[in-house]
Amino acid sequence: MATYRGIVRRALLAGIAALAFQTIPDDTAAEQKPAASGDITVTLLGTGAPEPTAARFGPATLVQAGGLNLLFDAGRGVTVRLYQLGISSGKGVDAVFLTHYHSDHVAGLPDLWMTGYMFGPFGSRTKPLRLFGPSDAASASSGVARIAKGLAEAFSDDMRIRQADEHIPAVAIGIEATGFEADRVVFDEAGVKVTAFAVNHGDLIKPSVGYRIDYGARSVTISGDTKFDENLIRYATGTDVLIHEVFAMSAQLAKLPQLKPVAAHHTSPEEAGAVFARVKPKLAAYSHIVLLGTGTDELVSRTQGAYQGPLEVGEDLMRLVIGDRVIVRRWNAALRNYSD
Ligand SMILES: [Zn+2]
Numbered sequence: 001m002a003t004y005r006g007i008v009r010r011a012l013l014a015g016i017a018a019l020a021f022q023t024i025p026d027d028t029a030a031e032q033k034p035a036a037s038g039d040i041t042v043t044l045l046g047t048g049a050p051e052p053t054a055a056r057f058g059p060a061t062l063v064q065a066g067g068l069n070l071l072f073d074a075g076r077g078v079t080v081r082l083y084q085l086g087i088s089s090g091k092g093v094d095a096v097f098l099t100h101y102h103s104d105h106v107a108g109l110p111d112l113w114m115t116g117y118m119f120g121p122f123g124s125r126t127k128p129l130r131l132f133g134p135s136d137a138a139s140a141s142s143g144v145a146r147i148a149k150g151l152a153e154a155f156s157d158d159m160r161i162r163q164a165d166e167h168i169p170a171v172a173i174g175i176e177a178t179g180f181e182a183d184r185v186v187f188d189e190a191g192v193k194v195t196a197f198a199v200n201h202g203d204l205i206k207p208s209v210g211y212r213i214d215y216g217a218r219s220v221t222i223s224g225d226t227k228f229d230e231n232l233i234r235y236a237t238g239t240d241v242l243i244h245e246v247f248a249m250s251a252q253l254a255k256l257p258q259l260k261p262v263a264a265h266h267t268s269p270e271e272a273g274a275v276f277a278r279v280k281p282k283l284a285a286y287s288h289i290v291l292l293g294t295g296t297d298e299l300v301s302r303t304q305g306a307y308q309g310p311l312e313v314g315e316d317l318m319r320l321v322i323g324d325r326v327i328v329r330r331w332n333a334a335l336r337n338y339s340d
Pocket residue numbers: 049050059102104105225288
């Protein structure tokens with residue numbers, strides 16, 4: 001069967017290149033690499049958790065600052081969400097940072113990596129994928145290093161075939177994995193500083209981190225998966241936007257013994273409200289949202305018991321622009337753009 005690249009090459013040879021990428025979103029050029037400004041633009045690409053629902057894709061957050069596109073977690077569907085924005089998962093992503101190794105945060109990574117090295121507006125990576133993640137011992141055989149090695153092994157046939165058949169350069173297929181210990185700056189380029197801090201996602205779920213991204217006077221903090229955690233409050237203090245996970249159950253479901261261990265790894269709306277009240281961000285936003293037997297209205301009212309400040313219940317593709325003030329932009333699925 002003909003490959004996509006093969007079809008494209010023949011189309012180009014036939015002089016009908018214009019037909020080859022007729023599905024490119026209209027705003028590709030505008031979104032691919034935003035001009036550097038003093039703002040941080042945060043887009044919630046996926047606001048869900050393990051449940052495979054079309055309403056909320058897996059956890060992933062795009063942070064654009066200093067002309068860089070940085071991705072935090074790579075949950076299910078991340079490549080699709082990026083492409084909805086006209087951003088290539090190849091040349092449009094400068095680095096990926098994982099919070100921990102639960103599958104819901106990593107499931108979209110193979111797609112992001114492999115679609116990114118294919119030829120096309122969704123790919124065309126020319127450098128190795130830069131992948132950062134926590135590693136207790138900063139060991140070469142754990143965390144992101146193991147993922148990079150495992151992906152290369154699992155998908156070696158695709159790598160071999162596309163290099164031979166489509167002339168994909170070897171360098172574009174590589175993954176440059178950087179493991180780190182928490183509570184330190186792990187990335188500092190183009191004026192964008194990323195600090196990883198340890199969070200408490202449970203005794204057996206280590207290492208787990210959250211991230212704070214600083215650019216000039218602006219900042220955003222992403223909780224990762226965590227219970228109520230003092231270290232998060234310490235690192236998030238003074239941040240403009242705090243994006244926090246939440247796990248909310250109805251009183252009835254909270255009685256089920258099967259759900260208790262899961263709930264114990266996460267933050268309830270009341271606890272998140274207490275975190276927001278301590279951190280006092282310009283905007284608090286929920287992502288990695290789990291609602292069991294309850295809804296968003298109840299989520300908000302339970303949060304407001306402790307915190308009455310600005311709060312958004314995240315939606316996929318919701319955009320938070322951090323400038324002198326924080327502007328929330330909602331994705332309009334019908335328009336395939338933001339409606340202001
Ligand atoms: Zn998770």
